Amino acid sequence: MNWEKIGDFLLSFKKKSIYLGMFILVSIPLIMKMSTRTYITEEVESIYDKVEEVYEYNQENPNDKQAIFVSIDFAPSSKAETSPMLNALLRHAFMRDIPVLGWAGVRTAADYGIERLNSVAKEYGKKYGEDYIYLGIAYPFLQAVLSLNSDVRIFSSTDYYGTDTYEIPIMKQFHSYNNIGLLVSISSTSLSELYIQYSNTLFDQDVAAGVTAVNAARLYPYLQSDQLVGMMGGLKGAAEYEQLVNKLEKKVIGEDVKNYLREFYKKKDPSEYEKKYYEPKFTETQLINKMNSRKLARMGMSSQAVAHFYVIILIIIANVGYFIKRKYE
Amino acid sequence: MGTILWSTFAVFLTLSIFSFLIKDNPFYKFAEHLFAGISVGYLVVITFTQIFIPRVWKPLMNSIDTGNILRSAFLIIGVFIGLLYLSRASNKYSWLSRYPISIVVGFGSGFAIAPSLNARVLKQLHSTVVEDGQSLLNIQKIIAFFRDPSFSSLYNATYGPLLVIGVLVVLIYFFFSFKNDNPVIKYTRTPALLYMMVGFGAAFGYTFMARISLFVDRMNFILNRWWPLIQNKLM
């Protein structure tokens, strides 16, 4: 047998054919709309549990509620991983009637952030200024994080829409770490580490992070030392949270979410809702998108799994080829 | 109609960028330059509307209206010092730009030193000694493994010691005061590299996952959002 030729062959795959293989393999699960079930890791479940804890606290103390603070620290270019996390987290909070405060940690997230908040709030009929608020860009970042210790209204005199923050109802009760049960930084940058460094270290604020996979490895030490409540890492983390929230949704809303959403605004008075934030009705295309967004990460995960297998096989082939070649040269 | 138009344009741009995998070509260049231009333009607008207006202009107007002289003075002085950054354009006055830089750097490092030391060094070392109130060098767990050898008891027994050893050898690896042939440096070098390579391997795997996610998202957009739109219109 001509081992050298085999070795050469194993190492001779052209880059373009490798790309083509990846293209085809990733497309198949997406075309078939396959969505996988994934196992739940401890670090994701602890974020979910913490949100549930806030919910239970709010049930017991209706006059002294806790809110969830969401820092949107990613540019739309990394939304593939982070947007499903944000979606799942906001759905969880709104489903549990937890007030949500948000801002953008990076400038490029400013418009994208409010678009996401309004879009998810619409699914649960939440009202801007009463149930959630978006403060625009947290710039300069350090001062912003610091101001949350006393009163964020001093730092951010207006919200994203330019309204005076002292006149917004939700801000009367929720404007500092005192009433924030959990701060979540959904990030493609290193800002989540800064929240650990300032919010957690200085002010004992519970912090959780949802980060792109590139940053995930760096945050594990903080999980081990309990400086982070939990972490969603990459699409896998997002898929886990999505799965947990979907399970809860089935319990709270029922099996037929699509129909529920279709009927949602039919019973309500449209004049209650300001059109500036969202239109109080769903079109059929929107409904399809809403349903798709409920399995966004898990759908991605099936393609992801296939891609990973593909690359593992390629690595094995190339290594075998490399060893054969080295041995017989 | 607008949605279809914009979505199709997005698909066109995505495919233009992907076309680089075959060869550098004008479509790729067009998409790249368009992106670079739009990002800069977008950032300029967003900085003006979302930073300058709400953080400077509105508070200033507000405090002038309410007669809060102290606050308006602070804002004006702040803006003035900030504008000194622009002095870099002139050779003669560029030294003025050192004032805002020194304030920013001074505040930044002063504010950061204690918490970062606490969060990144002291608390991390604390969790190298104990985790959840239990010592990482827990002899009970090692005994438990020998009594009942199983996969989970092996994990429990080795997890803590492995972590402690890892922290110590990697710390020693980045020690530059001893000669290379110092036995401590010499014998910890390989284990330290081993630990780091495992860490880098994990980071590499995660990074790979991130890159594939980006690709999957784009394909999802084309196949599950754009294509149904076109299908609906055509049929």
Place this chain on the structure above:
Amino acid sequence: MKKIAVLIIIIAFALMSAYGQNDSAPIEPKCKLEVEDVKNDGGTKAEVYITPQNNPEEVDEYNLKIFSEFEGQKRKLKDIKIINNQKRIRIPVNTDNVNTNVIAEVYVQQEGQSVKINSASVKTKGAWFDIKLINSFVAAIFFISLIMYLVSRARKGGSLFVRKIPGLEEIDNAVGRATEMGKPVFYIPGLSTIRDVATIASLNILRSVGQKVAHYATPLKVLNRDPVVLGVAQEVVHEAYLSAGRPDLYNEDDVYFAAGSQFAFASVAQGAMVREKPGAVFLLGMFWAESLILAETANSVGAIQIAGTDATAQIPFFIASCDYTLIGEELYAASAYLSRAPKLLGTLKAQDYFKAVLLAVTILALITNLIGIDFIIDYILK
């Protein structure tokens, strides 16, 4: 017999009167209420403790109301039902301002009416110094004085030993090999700005590379992304050529601005490498996602590559595709070793000493913890 009759009557009266007393005097609802300011905080927190002092049969629930009073404005913070289980209950209170009066009042339902039975208050106070962070404060002071001392010692010419980083001789080899092959040397000082430590470290190494290159008269190309870094790099290379005695070889256009945006830079660098086929490529400094593009292209044209970065996410790519990689702090150490600049050398030494102290403390903590003494982990490493 008479006596017995009298006794029975007396007992009967006593019983009746006792019964009657029970009926006429109602039980008195009681509870212990403590309001305490939280010490060592920003001055906005307080704690309320309530201990019921009646049997659950007597009073089954208390109503606790907590108010804050600041500059004459009274605001209700909490209104909680306390189920009587005769245990001390802690309720944390957060106010918005420092020096706020926190007032707690306890009410009990009696005959359909809410009756106040107890009240207490405290004024919140802010602490000037956060005792919790005192370990960080001491560590910071220690570290800063270590840096100042060692930098001043280095300035005075005191000898500070730094071991040679194993990758450094590779720099000589790489330049030597490029010279043998008659190919240029490429140097990229990262894509970050001059404020990044990695960039500064890289520019120090560039000086030493520049000297060697000038010595062998090998062409050197430095590609930059940041205009400020470009200016400094030009200056550094010029100086290096001067000190090697070959200012005639220096051409300002060899140290040039490639492109401003990340991937545009990557494609310009890629193009330049493919066209000019360098013999050695140095990728030292801060890199992001473009790291693999650069390293892979350099590999495909057959160049020796020396890489170094402190970006954890990029090190694996460099290790996989480059001939030698300086990992994290090794980059700073290499720059201090080559430049012998007192500031860098002093800082590096201070870091070493600080690390040694931390290492010793950690080992000590591990040992003392094993024998049941928790002093170090409770007070020093916390």
